[in-house]
Amino acid sequence: MTDAISIAAKRSAPRNQWWDVWDQFKTHKGALVGLAVFFSILALIIIGPWIWTQDPGFVNLRARNQGFSAAHPLGTDQLGRDMLARIMAGGKVSISVGLTAMLLSITLGTLIGVLAGYFKRLENLLMRGTDLFLALPLLPLLLLMVTLFRDPLSRSFGPETGIFILIVTAIGATSWMQSARIVRGSVLALKEAEFVLAARSIGTPPRRMITRHILPNVMSPIMVSATLGIASAIITESALSFLGLGFPPDFPTWGRLLFDAVDAMQLYPARVILPGVMISLTVLSVNYIGDGLRDALDPRIRGR
Amino acid sequence: MLDHTPTKKTLVEVDGLRMYFPITAGLLRRKVGDVKAVDGVSFNIYEGETLGLVGESGCGKSTCGRALLRLYNVTEGSIRIGGVDIATLSHDALRRMRPTMQMVFQDPQASLNPRMTVAGIIGEPLDEHTKLSHSEKLERIYELMDAVGLSRDFANRYPHAFSGGQRQRIGIARALALSPKFIVCDEPIAALDVSIQAQVVNLLEELQDRLGLTYLFISHDLSMVRHIADRVAVMYLGKIVELAGREALYESPKHPYTQALLSAVPEPNPENESSRRRIILTGDVPSPANPPKGCNFCTRCPKVMEICHRVEPASREIEPGRFVACHLYETATTAETTAAHNSAGKARLSNDNQPTQQGV
Known part of the structure; x- marks a missing residue:
């Protein structure tokens, strides 16, 4: 039945490639499950606070360290704050930091990798810059960035947005190097491919050469480093918060919740497990989505 | 062949084309030499004809073809296509010239972007050089697919779904998209099955x-090449050693290298095959980074003379339309030069060789 439809569609006009991608994506079970999980997490952190209206910052010292109950479905922490509300609020921050920092680092890494790989003149400059960034000690650098820019950014964008911008930039600016190197390697190999020579003989200018021939063919490595990048961004944010360099202590993020709970881990293991599970679920679902997307974007794998 | 086609216009004129690739070495990447892939090649191609370019692998055939379309920046020489010297054109002007000259590549698998559909691949030149509407472009793509014998249903498929012959047809359709005058076919059949080779050549x-x-x-x-070409140029180590009409070249090859090359072609008739005398060359092709002094072929030539190690033979027209770069034929044309460098021995040698040449 679908065959008949697709044949009819082929006869009329070249079909939009994204439909093929979606068809292939649908056949990847892991990716579909990942997509479902990721969307439920998004629903939890976006729609959740409208339904479960408790304030994540409300301190109730009489209800400290409680277990699961009707009043607090996921219990409370050491200051009597509701865990469900805190997980929902923390997820919003962690996922937005993860996605934005990943986008930033991938964009930066791809841009630098493509430029360094395609334009021989820029290669030395850009790749030595990349090596320089790789050689920098990250923690002191982040410390420096936070101490220098926290106050001016907080003043101009408000404390939360200011810190958000700072953290995202800090993570993005210190994690693009791997993808830049991977992309440069692939571009160097692709640049010598015969179809690029064919495009040169047609007279395709460099910018369209990159968007039409190079970028689609380096999609796979970019995809892989993007999905891994989300995970490491969420974890770096947690580490920063733990060191007191990230968001303020009363501001919930998944990393913060995790580290707050570590002290009383033996008494209240659920408080460690819950944010940990959320981080792992997000990372895992994103990885599966990335995997499915990578396969779906490759026409050689598509249709198998 | 020149005499047969006196009225034909010259489309491509190549004069003294040199394509050197630098060799760098050491920490500072100093230039220590050149790979002389194409070293002073001159020829003309007339409108509507096929010039075959043959030679063993590594002799610079493909580099020559690519330099002709200026896919490389040539080291020296001029390439005139339709009167315009493209060797020195600016990027913009070159881009405007692109529609007149196209290329069909050797490896049909590698020359098609695996992430583009057939319609996208054939449509790329149209995107770059025309302002057709979407439906006009599609119509032109379908026309081209008909012209090369591909079903219109394939427009949405990707290159990996095709056989080698079909992929080469896609490549040919792409080359034809802008109605070029001149197409460089860079070993278009080398990667194909024998039965498919015939199809593609007939196409x-x-x-x-x-x-x-x-x-x-x-x-x-x-x-x-004998089947498709009107004239044939034989290359050895970056130089054209012989250029002649097809029949003349295959009937009586003049240059010792051409003789050796042609003696390797199997004869379909078993009787002739048993009497075929192969000229077996000894040794390897010298490195194009360090070609021998004098004639490039002097290290392997069965008829080598003393002069060959000293003086580089110039390409001269020994019959109308027939160019050979060999000292053996200097005696026939210019007696003075021979007398200047030479010896009775050489004359005797070349006379001795006469029967062999006719026998091949």
């Missing part, structure tokens, strides 16, 4: 008849 010939195309047909398959 190329049919398109030539229909569209009046001019080909530079690069190949190492001598019998295929």
Whole structure:
């Protein structure tokens, strides 16, 4: 039945490639499950606070360290704050930091990798810059960035947005190097491919050469480093918060919740497990989505 | 062949084309020498004809073809296509020239972007050089697919779903998209099955008849070149050693290298095959980074003379339309130069060789 439809569609006009991608994506079970999980997490952190209206910052010292109950479905922490509300609020921050920092680092890494790989003149400059960034000690650098820019950014964008911008930039600016190197390697190999020579003989200018021939063919490595990048961004944010360099202590993020709970881990293991599970679920679902997307974007794998 | 086609216009004129690739070494990447891939090549291609370019692998055939379309920046020399010297054109002007000259590549798998559909691949030249509407473009793509014998249903498929012959047809359709005058076919059949080779060559010939195309047909398959080419140029180590009309070249090759090359072609008739005398060359092709002094072929030539190690033979027209770069034929044309460098021994040698040449 679908065959008949697709044949009819082929006869009329070249079909939009994204439909093929979606068809292939649908056949990847892991990716579909990942997509479902990721969307439920998004629903939890976006729609959740409208339904479960408790304030994540409300301190109730009489209800400290409680277990699961009707009043607090996921219990409370050491200051009597509701865990469900805190997980929902923390997820919003962690996922937005993860996605934005990943986008930033991938964009930066791809841009630098493509430029360094395609334009021989820029290669030395850009790749030595990349090596320089790789050689920098990250923690002191982040410390420096936070101490220098926290106050001016907080003043101009408000404390939360200011810190958000700072953290995202800090993570993005210190994690693009791997993808830049991977992309440069692939571009160097692709640049010598015969179809690029064919495009040169047609007279395709460099910018369209990159968007039409190079970028689609380096999609796979970019995809892989993007999905891994989300995970490491969420974890770096947690580490920063733990060191007191990230968001303020009363501001919930998944990393913060995790580290707050570590002290009383033996008494209240659920408080460690819950944010940990959320981080792992997000990372895992994103990885599966990335995997499915990578396969779906490759026409050689598509249709198998 | 020149005498047969006196009225034909010259489409491509190549004069003293040199393509050197630098060799760098050491920490500072200093230039220590050049790979002389193409070293002073001159020839003309007339409108509507096919010039075959043959030679063993590594002799610079493909580099020559690519330099002709300025896919490389040539080191020296001029390439005139339709009167415009493209060796020195600016990028913009070159881009405007692109529609007149196109290329069909050797490896049909590698020359098609695996992430583009057939319609996208054939449509790329149209995107770059025309302002057709979406439906006009699609119509043109379908026309081209019909012209090369591909079903219109394939427009949405990706290159990996095709056989080698079909992929080469896609490549040919892409080359034809802008109605070029001149197509460089860089070993278009080398990667194909024998039965498919015939199909592709017939397609190329049919398109030539229909569209009046001019080909530079690069190949190492001598019998295929005999089939498709009007004139044949033989290359050895970056130089053209012999350039002649097809029949003349295959009937009586003049240059010792051409003789050796042609003696390697199997004879379909078993009787002739048993009497075929192969000229077996000894040794390897010298490195193009360090070609021998004098004649490039002097290290392997069965008829080598003393002068060959000293003086580089110039390409001279020994018969109308027939160019050979060999000291053996200098005696026939210019007696003075021979007398200047030489010796009775050489004359005797070349006389001795006469029967062998006719026998081959």
